Amino acid sequence: MSDYRDEIVKICRAAAAVRGDCLLLDESSRVKILEEAAGALVSNAKVILAANEKDVSKARSAGMKEGLLDRLYLDEKRIGQIAEGMRQVASLPDPLGQVLDDYTRPNGMRIRKISVPMGVIGIIYESRPNVTADAFALCFKSGNVSILKGGSDAIYTNMAIVDTIRGVLEENSVSPDILQLIPITDRSAAALFMTMREYVDLLIPRGGASLIASVVENSRIPVIETGVGNCHVYVDSDADLKMAKEILINAKTSRVGVCNAAESLVLHKDIADSFLPVLADIACEYSIELRADERSLPFLKGAVPASEEDFAAEYLDLILSVKVVDTLDDAISHINRYHTGHSDCIVTENAKNAQRFLTEIDSACVYHNVSTRFTDGFEFGFGAEIGISTQKLHARGPMGLKELTSYKYEVTGTGQVR
Amino acid sequence: MSDYRDEIVKICRAAAAVRGDCLLLDESSRVKILEEAAGALVSNAKVILAANEKDVSKARSAGMKEGLLDRLYLDEKRIGQIAEGMRQVASLPDPLGQVLDDYTRPNGMRIRKISVPMGVIGIIYESRPNVTADAFALCFKSGNVSILKGGSDAIYTNMAIVDTIRGVLEENSVSPDILQLIPITDRSAAALFMTMREYVDLLIPRGGASLIASVVENSRIPVIETGVGNCHVYVDSDADLKMAKEILINAKTSRVGVCNAAESLVLHKDIADSFLPVLADIACEYSIELRADERSLPFLKGAVPASEEDFAAEYLDLILSVKVVDTLDDAISHINRYHTGHSDCIVTENAKNAQRFLTEIDSACVYHNVSTRFTDGFEFGFGAEIGISTQKLHARGPMGLKELTSYKYEVTGTGQVR
Numbered sequence: 106m107s108d109y110r111d112e113i114v115k116i117c118r119a120a121a122a123v124r125g126d127c128l129l130l131d132e133s134s135r136v137k138i139l140e141e142a143a144g145a146l147v148s149n150a151k152v153i154l155a156a157n158e159k160d161v162s163k164a165r166s167a168g169m170k171e172g173l174l175d176r177l178y179l180d181e182k183r184i185g186q187i188a189e190g191m192r193q194v195a196s197l198p199d200p201l202g203q204v205l206d207d208y209t210r211p212n213g214m215r216i217r218k219i220s221v222p223m224g225v226i227g228i229i230y231e232s233r234p235n236v237t238a239d240a241f242a243l244c245f246k247s248g249n250v251s252i253l254k255g256g257s258d259a260i261y262t263n264m265a266i267v268d269t270i271r272g273v274l275e276e277n278s279v280s281p282d283i284l285q286l287i288p289i290t291d292r293s294a295a296a297l298f299m300t301m302r303e304y305v306d307l308l309i310p311r312g313g314a315s316l317i318a319s320v321v322e323n324s325r326i327p328v329i330e331t332g333v334g335n336c337h338v339y340v341d342s343d344a345d346l347k348m349a350k351e352i353l354i355n356a357k358t359s360r361v362g363v364c365n366a367a368e369s370l371v372l373h374k375d376i377a378d379s380f381l382p383v384l385a386d387i388a389c390e391y392s393i394e395l396r397a398d399e400r401s402l403p404f405l406k407g408a409v410p411a412s413e414e415d416f417a418a419e420y421l422d423l424i425l426s427v428k429v430v431d432t433l434d435d436a437i438s439h440i441n442r443y444h445t446g447h448s449d450c451i452v453t454e455n456a457k458n459a460q461r462f463l464t465e466i467d468s469a470c471v472y473h474n475v476s477t478r479f480t481d482g483f484e485f486g487f488g489a490e491i492g493i494s495t496q497k498l499h500a501r502g503p504m505g506l507k508e509l510t511s512y513k514y515e516v517t518g519t520g521q522v523r
Numbered sequence: 524m525s526d527y528r529d530e531i532v533k534i535c536r537a538a539a540a541v542r543g544d545c546l547l548l549d550e551s552s553r554v555k556i557l558e559e560a561a562g563a564l565v566s567n568a569k570v571i572l573a574a575n576e577k578d579v580s581k582a583r584s585a586g587m588k589e590g591l592l593d594r595l596y597l598d599e600k601r602i603g604q605i606a607e608g609m610r611q612v613a614s615l616p617d618p619l620g621q622v623l624d625d626y627t628r629p630n631g632m633r634i635r636k637i638s639v640p641m642g643v644i645g646i647i648y649e650s651r652p653n654v655t656a657d658a659f660a661l662c663f664k665s666g667n668v669s670i671l672k673g674g675s676d677a678i679y680t681n682m683a684i685v686d687t688i689r690g691v692l693e694e695n696s697v698s699p700d701i702l703q704l705i706p707i708t709d710r711s712a713a714a715l716f717m718t719m720r721e722y723v724d725l726l727i728p729r730g731g732a733s734l735i736a737s738v739v740e741n742s743r744i745p746v747i748e749t750g751v752g753n754c755h756v757y758v759d760s761d762a763d764l765k766m767a768k769e770i771l772i773n774a775k776t777s778r779v780g781v782c783n784a785a786e787s788l789v790l791h792k793d794i795a796d797s798f799l800p801v802l803a804d805i806a807c808e809y810s811i812e813l814r815a816d817e818r819s820l821p822f823l824k825g826a827v828p829a830s831e832e833d834f835a836a837e838y839l840d841l842i843l844s845v846k847v848v849d850t851l852d853d854a855i856s857h858i859n860r861y862h863t864g865h866s867d868c869i870v871t872e873n874a875k876n877a878q879r880f881l882t883e884i885d886s887a888c889v890y891h892n893v894s895t896r897f898t899d900g901f902e903f904g905f906g907a908e909i910g911i912s913t914q915k916l917h918a919r920g921p922m923g924l925k926e927l928t929s930y931k932y933e934v935t936g937t938g939q940v941r
Contacts (some may be wrong), residue, residue: 114527125859125883210904214893222917224885252840302739306915322790325740327916349939355940441543463933467642475632475936486931488626497641497724497929498745499917511915515881515904516894520766522773523902 109289111295113453117304119282121210121264124281127222127248129381134201135276137272139195139242142273143188146238149269150184157234164258177232177258187238193491194242197488200506201248214518220510222248224306226470226493229254229295229320231312231338234262240311241284243491247509249482250283252305254298257290258374264288299324306436306511312490314419331492333365334447336418336477337440339462341433342375348474349452356450358391362421364493365448369416372401377429381405384427393423402431432446433458444468446495448477467474469495469502527707533716535722537700538643538668544698545640545666550617551917552695557613557660560607560691564656568602574683575652582676594649595676599864605656612660615906616893617922619666625652632936638928639668642724646909647672647713659688659727661909663672665927668701672716673927674730675708682706684899699917717742724929729910732837747918752782753837754895755858756879759851759871760793766892768869773894776809776867780839782911783866783898787834787844789854790819795847799823802845811841818847820872834861853875855883862886864913866895883896887913 111491127135146153157179164177199478204220226249228240238254244251255263259435263286271281287294295496299308310320314333321330340349372380388395388405395408396415402408408522415426416439422425430436440449450472451462459473470480470487480503482490487505545553550683558891564571575597582595624636641789644667646658655673662669681704689699703714717726720743728738739748756774758767774785790798799822804815806823813826814833820826823845833844834857848854858867868890869880877891888898898921901910907921912918 125885204929207906210902214897216903322743325743327914329916340849345938351940359941459935463935465546467543468931469935472930472937473933474938475934476940478933478938478941479632484628485634486626498747501929502932506931513886514888514889514898514920515891516893516897517877517881517891520763520769520784521893521897522769522893523777523896 106429109294109297110292112302113287115251115330116285116287117156117225117298120252120285121304122209123280123282127283128246129247129515130279132201135248136195138273138277138279140192142242142270143191143195143243143276145269146184146188146191146266150181150507152183153184153265154179156261159211160259161262169258173232173435174325177234177262179234179262183235187235190235190239191242194239194246194489196504197246197506200246200510202440205512208406212518212521213431214516214521216421217515218411218512219515220507221513223509223511225252225304226309226509227252227254227298227301227305227326229298229308229310229312229316231256231316232258232363234259234266235440237263237286238270238312241267241489242255243489243506243509245283247252249509250285251297252285252287254287254295260288260290260435272509294324294376299326302326302384309492314400323338329492329494329498329504330496331494331504332364333419333495334366334443335369335417335445336365336367336447337369337371337441337444337449338367338477339371339377339436339440339449339451340373340380340459341436341451342373343455343458344373344452345454346376346380349380349473352386352450352452352476353384354387354391356478358423359427359476360480361423363398363478364419365478367425367477368418368420369428369443371428371430371439372431373436374400374429374431377404378402388425391423391501395425395427397427398429408442418481419445433461437462441465441467445494448472448480450477527709528531530707531627531705531712531719534705534709535643535670535716536705537912538670538703538824540586541700542642542668542827545701547666548666549618549699551916553664553666554613556691556697557664558696559695560660560688561609561613563687564606564609564684567683568599571602571680572597572614574679574741577581577607577679578677580740589677591650591657595680596669597652597680603654605653606665608653608657609660610666610906612657612924615664618928619819624655624932629661630936630939632934634805634937635933636930636931638925641927641929643668643670643689644720644927645672645723645726645744646663646669646754647684647716647726647730647734649674649734650676652677652684654729655681655684655704656688658909659685661703661924662891666922667927668703670703670705670716672705672713678706678708686715702914704706707897713742715830717744719734720744727910741853747910747912747916747922748914748921750782750861751837751913752786752898752911753835753861753863754782754783754865755787755862755867756785756895757789757854757867757869758791758794758798759854759860759869759876760791761876762794762870763872763875764794764801768805769804770868770870770894772805774896775811775843776841777894778839779898781838781896783896784839785843785854786838786867787861787893789846789848789857791848791851791854792849795819795822802893806843809841811843813845815845816847817841819845837863840895851879857879859883859885864896866890868893868895877909887911
């Protein structure tokens with residue numbers, strides 16, 4: 106492990122050394138650089154695609170599955186989309202220098218609470234090379250230095266993207282150290298990186314449950330836990346069953362492999378008789394495998410019995426667990442016990458039940474008569490997203506530019522002493 | 524270590540199980556319970572003082588120094604002050620249920636961002652038994668369950684205080700598990716407690732630099748780093764030297780052992796000639812030991828040369844490091860290199876220099892012509908304080924009730940799907 110320590114310390118130290126540089130760039134400079142970086146990715150497409158071809162053929166030889174290969178693969182159209190994403194981030198309102206509070210104390214000192222960059226943000230992620238440009242754009246727009254540790258599968262592509270952007274930084278007389286890539290593909294590099302608390306202010310893992318668990322377990326840097334979603338749809342006794350059907354279909358099937366997809370259906374016993382046949386039809390039409398509790402199992406042809414693990418599972422697949430409850434209280438207890446605190450929905454026409462659910466379910470996003478699929482920075486109107494936080498510290502739910510900032514207190518006076 | 528694991532898991536699990544209970548208590552119930560708890564501490568003073576006497580005599584036999592003994596010691600007056608502190612927290616505005624944002628998206632779904640409790644908050648602290656009541660009051664007022672791990676020196680006192688408060692909770696038909704004390708004095712208990720991420724949402728260490736470093740290093744629970752302050756006063760070339768003198772005296776001497784006290788003086792070379800004799804007088808009058816850089820040393824009788832460590836030190840004592848710089852840039856670089864990101868002050872009549880300092884110094888609180896001693900929840904008007912955060916995630920600077928909350932998104936609609 107110690108072979109890489111010096112190199113990683115050097116990268117992190119270089120990043121920390123330019124922490125203040127972003128702060129000195131006014132908004133128009135940051136926008137200009139992001140737009141030029143987007144242009145450079147397009148004009149440098151040949152070099153990036155050649156690097157990507159190296160990654161893809163290496164991954165294919167190593168037997169990577171088609172689905173994953175597709176996430177790794179770039180072409181001119183995809184590079185165009187990446188560039189377009191950067192331009193969109195550039196055009197968002199400046200999250201820095203916002204006056205969050207401004208008041209004067211009885212002794213005459215004025216206290217202003219001002220939004221500022223976090224400083225150095227580390228991002229650890231998996232194969233998708235679009236994250237490289239995306240994460241840089243979000244961090245840079247919010248005045249932060251970024252250190253990226255992408256998956257080893259995409260290393261050549263990531264290096265080509267980072268080199269392109271660093272070139273643009275240099276052309277603008279900005280230190281390229283504002284964007285760092287850890288070019289070491291050895292697994293130990295990520296573990297070492299997570300210990301660099303002295304230089305890195307925040308670490309955000311983007312990827313599957315095991316990546317996130319590993320970062321949460323091992324990081325010495327403050328982490329924002331993102332993305333694992335065991336989302337529930339609860340159909341209340343007073344639900345509009347047609348609406349419940351539409352929401353369930355959307356939440357379960359519109360995109361199966363995403364964190365805001367529903368993984369579990371909870372039914373009030375009073376509507377179970379009417380809704381279970383509807384569920385059976387949906388399952389049949391959309392090829393959903395049902396894992397049903399004792400009470401629902403007899404009514405669901407082809408369903409298998411649900412285990413304890415099923416209720417806790419984030420399937421990311423065409424599988425749905427089903428639970429029948431006696432009361433709203435039981436529904437709330439069941440969901441708070443098994444969910445991941447991501448997104449949960451109640452379908453009901455009863456306003457009191459809806460408000461109880463919204464208040465008592467301990468999730469980042471709680472929905473009344475709306476599909477869980479809306480938990481997303483774009484859908485929330487943030488214009489961008491670095492991830493969905495499932496922890497309560499700092500940021501919860503979709504994270505946009507604002508969530509990549511901190512604040513400071515600027516206190517001005519005329520010689521006040523205490 | 525495993526001897527205590529079961530007991531600590533049991534405590535944390537019990538706390539997590541009542542996480543939702545606070546949420547069901549409306550504000551008036553929380554206020555009533557806090558006021559009754561304050562009353563109970565006073566009426567139960569004999570029992571608490573008997574327990575405190577056990578702690579104090581044990582500590583005295585073990586050779587604890589007078590200063591520390593004084594922090595441990597309680598009498599009726601001090602219990603009255605603790606109770607008064609609880610009543611003050613009770614009377615503060617409710618931090619829960621605040622609508623932080625409320626907007627409707629083009630598809631008609633309404634998104635409301637609402638302040639909610641963090642959940643379960645762990646506090647690890649040292650000898651002072653007043654923290655026990657104080658931390659409970661702040662956590663309970665903000666709807667949180669608290670798990671306290673106090674210093675072993677105060678164990679009997681802490682148990683008596685916690686038993687008194689738990690009695691009040693029970694009288695009000697609230698689960699006493701909302702307040703937990705880890706009664707194990709073995710050092711390994713704290714280490715085990717810090718691994719309970721499954722049950723605890725946030726961990727706040729309150730104490731000296733080594734306690735905080737140990738929590739930051741070992742915790743698996745998200746931590747807010749508090750309190751270490753290497754605070755600077757920078758006297759600019761355009762300073763009002765009389766004001767600089769008053770601010771320096773106040774920041775260095777008004778309370779020596781606190782985190783917002785100044786530990787370092789930075790002087791612009793153009794005013795060094797005029798200010799160094801003033802500094803020498805201050806040092807003499809207040810018995811301050813000066814650790815001076817090469818340029819200031821010859822002008823400061825009795826000063827010793829400053830080492831690299833001096834510039835980084837939080838003395839918490841009548842010691843001050845002194846550095847002369849050529850430019851404002853050099854002052855900013857020096858401070859950003861050695862400070863702890865707590866509080867730093869510029870004394871100047873030059874508005875442009877002041878704004879550069881406020882913007883470029885990377886601290887929680889930056890001051891222009893105001894003493895660093897104001898970094899405090901009460902002085903900032905928060906009405907209470909759980910600590911001073913020196914990290915950028917979640918909360919920065921003084922932390923009051925608001926900083927003990929998170930938020931959730933309540934999304935309501937009419938069957939919106941994506």
